[in-house]
Amino acid sequence: VVMTQSPVILSVSPGERAILSCRGGQRVNSKLAWYQQKPGQAPRLLIYDTSTRATGVPARFSGSGSGTEFTLTISSLRSEDSAVYYCHQYNNWPSTFGQGTKVEVK
Amino acid sequence: QVQLVQSGAEVKKPGSSVRVSCRSSGDTLDTYTISWVRQAPGQALEWMAGIIPIFGTSNYAQNFQGRVALSADKSTSTVYMELSSLTSDDTALYFCARGYSSQTQFDFWGQGTLVTV
Secondary structure, three states, X not given: OOEEEXXXXXXXXXXXXXXXXXXXXXXXXXXXXXXXXXXOOOOEEEEEOOOEEOOOOOOOEXXXXXXXXXXXXXXXXXXXXXXXXXEEEOOOOOOEEOOOEEEEEO | OOEEEEOOOEEOOOOOOEEEXXXXXXXXXXXXXEEEEEEXXXXXXXXXXXXXXXXXXXXXXXXXXXXXXXXXXXXXXXEEEEEOOOOHHHOEEEEEEXXXXXXXXOOEEOOOEEEEO
């Protein structure tokens, strides 16, 4: 299942809201996760099952969506949120990832 | 705190094989699956294979079928990934990642092992 993320690069000012999109080539039901990856680091799980925040993830990160359309929202961007964000569907085998959205904090 | 610690970077010649290890500390692997995910330069993350360490059973993505083999040493909570017939296209960062199955979110990741062919 091809996962398509948009935009490729998102530049947002601190304190503003960032909205990242992920579209699946097939329905993935609620089996959708989001990861944050900073340079030189492994991906970090932020959201799973579309909208459940992983342990320790700040409340400014939220996920929503259904079917084939999903969104990660960062409600008030902070400088430490600069990273690449990947969506990941695990409803269809094998699980697949999007190409990533790079978030830049202005 | 759970940690997955991977072996160090490798430089390999085309046609050879590479073996990467992933050791779990802070928790057992009894109720988890360890998957391998690779990240080639400029490419998306790609799930390769997964193993249930307590049973030693594995499944593999079609793209890697016949070229990748997973094994586990329960006594040391270590999982091994061997990739054979290497080509330059296999140059990538290889991650191990923990999940409740191969078809689930991955809650902990190793630090990554760079394999250069």
